[in-house]
Amino acid sequence: MTGPGRSAVVRGPITGTRARIITWLVHASVVIIALRAYRSPRMARRSLQHIKQLNGTMRGGEHGQKYYRCGWRLSWTPTVPQWPSRPFVRFVETILDRVQPFRPDEVRLGGVVLAVSSRCPLACEHCLEGDNLGAREHLAIAELEQVLAKFRDLGVVQVFLSGGEPLMRCDDVCRLIAGAGPGIEFTLLTSGVGLTAAKARQLRRAGLRSVQIALDHWDEGRHDRFRGRVGAFAWARDAAFNAGQAGLLVGFALCAVRDFVSRENVWRYLELVRSWGGAYVRILEPHAVGRYAGRPVGLDPLQLSLLRAIHDEVNTDPAWAHLPRLSCPDHDRRTLGCFGAGNRLVYADSRAEVHPCPFCRGSVGNALTGDLAAMVAGMRRAGCGASRPAQGFPQTLAN
Numbered sequence: 001m002t003g004p005g006r007s008a009v010v011r012g013p014i015t016g017t018r019a020r021i022i023t024w025l026v027h028a029s030v031v032i033i034a035l036r037a038y039r040s041p042r043m044a045r046r047s048l049q050h051i052k053q054l055n056g057t058m059r060g061g062e063h064g065q066k067y068y069r070c071g072w073r074l075s076w077t078p079t080v081p082q083w084p085s086r087p088f089v090r091f092v093e094t095i096l097d098r099v100q101p102f103r104p105d106e107v108r109l110g111g112v113v114l115a116v117s118s119r120c121p122l123a124c125e126h127c128l129e130g131d132n133l134g135a136r137e138h139l140a141i142a143e144l145e146q147v148l149a150k151f152r153d154l155g156v157v158q159v160f161l162s163g164g165e166p167l168m169r170c171d172d173v174c175r176l177i178a179g180a181g182p183g184i185e186f187t188l189l190t191s192g193v194g195l196t197a198a199k200a201r202q203l204r205r206a207g208l209r210s211v212q213i214a215l216d217h218w219d220e221g222r223h224d225r226f227r228g229r230v231g232a233f234a235w236a237r238d239a240a241f242n243a244g245q246a247g248l249l250v251g252f253a254l255c256a257v258r259d260f261v262s263r264e265n266v267w268r269y270l271e272l273v274r275s276w277g278g279a280y281v282r283i284l285e286p287h288a289v290g291r292y293a294g295r296p297v298g299l300d301p302l303q304l305s306l307l308r309a310i311h312d313e314v315n316t317d318p319a320w321a322h323l324p325r326l327s328c329p330d331h332d333r334r335t336l337g338c339f340g341a342g343n344r345l346v347y348a349d350s351r352a353e354v355h356p357c358p359f360c361r362g363s364v365g366n367a368l369t370g371d372l373a374a375m376v377a378g379m380r381r382a383g384c385g386a387s388r389p390a391q392g393f394p395q396t397l398a399n
């Protein structure tokens, strides 16, 4: 562990002229991918215009893109694979195919949140996993490999490894990543507990690109209480340090509960995670599911607009360009529609049961034993139970 005296080596984002040049290069690469895919400039142009329009809707008036280095690759959001890379090419192809199909008529899926462990050393206030957590793993590594292979056959480009705590079986996680081949990008969703320097290096060597660390307060005691374990905050800090040192992109996920949402708290949080090397923060609203089931945990309209205002300010005011980029997936879902339920991704729990997303539970079958393509197709037809689907579109390049 790093201890409180050591701090992360914080590299600022790439902004300004260099970022504009990179943006131009990224766009040029997308045009080439589209021309290769369609072999028709007219079709390529039509799809690219559609994507451009949607990116504009999602990004609003952002002050130009900012980029973070991850080795020789660049990242601007955790929902798009790093650039340039094979997963990025496949990601763009998946989008193009959904806008104007150029492949045979088959079900393809962009991403999966895959729970690889049913064990966890924490007892978080908001935990969704409930009955799935226990002392033993539900799936052996060979079964996990089969599940991953089935998702890969469906075209999955991004895999978000969750749990439980995925670090409880770090060797298995490394084996999964290393065995998956070059076309998939992996992100580890973790509390940070157990992410030592040695494990961070081991994961990076296996091919992991980034970690998303759950941190729910800038105050050590408040975070530890929320996570049900003294030392959780220190682990999150050390995990960020170790991951950054190993060359992994570091981002954070914040469960913004009612008591937390104030301008001062969000600002202190952002300054803290910036000092820990965070490239982005995903602000998640509490949902009345799991341990929160039946409880009035939802944010009120004033709190929702405050979060949105901070989101816009941080992402659009050049004065805050040094802060991590913010995203509010719940807001995006309400305004643009749901990207889960097989539209872009699904959730597979630690028993391989397939659900629309980590928040909307309701298994449609088992990924290990069932017909995954049929499950995804069925989910798409049924749509998301909680919100309308994103309009015929699996993902943009900006979210």
Ligand code: SF4
Residues within 6 Å of the ligand: 120, 121, 122, 123, 124, 126, 127, 128, 129, 163, 164, 165, 191
């Ligand atoms: S870290 Fe995740 S799985 Fe573990 S208790 Fe917390 S929310 Fe549940």
